[in-house]
Amino acid sequence: MSAEQPVFAEERQQKILAMVNAQGRVRIAELVTLLKVSEPTIRKDLSALEEQRLVRRTHGGAIATHSQVERTIDARSDLHGAAKDMIAKACLQEIGPGDSIFLDSGTTVQRIADQLDQVHVNVLTNALGVASALADKPKVRHTLLGGSVRALGGTVVGPVAVETLSRFTVNTAFISASGFTEEGVSVADVAEAQVKQAVVERARRVVLALDSSKFGVQDFVTVCPLDRIDVVVTEAVYDDVRAICADHGVELKVV
Template sequence: MLSVERYNLILELIKQKKNIRLNEIVEELKISEATARRDLNFLEAKKKIKRVHGGAVLVDTKEEDIDYKKLINIEEKEIIAKKAIEHIEDGQTIYLDAGSTTGAMIKYLSKFKDLKVVTNGYHYINDLLKLKNIEVYILGGKLKEKTGAIVGVTALLMLKNFNFDISFLGTNGVDKDGYSTPDPEEVIVKSEAVKRGKKVFFLCDHTKFFNKTFINFAKLNDGVLISDTNIPEELENK
């Protein structure tokens, strides 16, 4: 079993029970006590759980950091990324949001010619610069260290100067009221990126269906949802 799979299974167990003992993890996952301890140490370092004597309890965090996001739902993100690039054509200008799902698209952009890519994803600059076929523009503004996103009014003002053939955005949740995120400073950037795109695609794996976080940045009919699985009728663009 891959370590990422174990992390997800441990988190699911803790979510169900609210707290869990080390021996329960060993029995449920059929792993050694040493492996269980290492996994719990990793999850605690990522502030997903809190270690207590003999086990762990769940920590309710508003938003995971980018390093953790890259580790979870990897297969789902690959499916979404491959679907998303089908909408890109040579010579286009695209916006890539700072999310880990949009980041999964980057390695597939090498197949296109003369792309211009604008992003607020600080963590993805090095990956983008390795692609010799594109021009890369990064927004300036406040760096949100936890997620690697550049946010706030300064980023918004810069974003207003661009026009995109396609805007690709991630989301923390989607329900009947639209797409949402925990951070108000990120909302103003996401909302403007939606306005600047001729076409807009929201990239969202099935685990975020019917989740509602702090503030909405777009309505369902502002773009098309791309996911790793069939999209529930309640979440379709109508």
């Protein structure tokens, strides 16, 4: 039995590593169920993988050490669609008549724009899809930032966009991200991150709208620490995420 145990451990760790690389993160609870071993065994496996710098341990699981491969906006738009619709609907409750808001280029935030037609608001955006969705809504005044068009994200980015943002102040910024850990909010692209960083600086309040698949994922570039986020709106949450939000004074809304 003792001679076979290392083989079993190695095979199990390879399965764990494959899951992390495919999903960006794994949770101990799901590994216990999937691999039919105890929680201490999974923790040992994750520690062994971390020692090899193949994964990084987090509260309740592990994340990939490499950044996520960025998908096109069309490829992302239908992922977790039901969750994104619920999150967008909840975000609408954060908007009041006469508000000035920023909507970024995330596919969850795009759904806020799709549903935003009940109140008179001023919208600032760097997202081509958001601007298009608001074009025929008479109650919504919207301004599209100038700058360089980034086709992969359907966004306007670059120094012109960042400089233009400095002229505006909004009540609430609705932003998205591809990663959320205790270290902060992250995305795959530097130019996208720079615009989001500028938005965070110009907003009185920042609402992070993201589905639960982003929790535990650390992407290429950090946008801001969690202390700069006021509210997180999501459809499902784990206890470790609740604890992280509480530690950083972030209001958590689960829909």
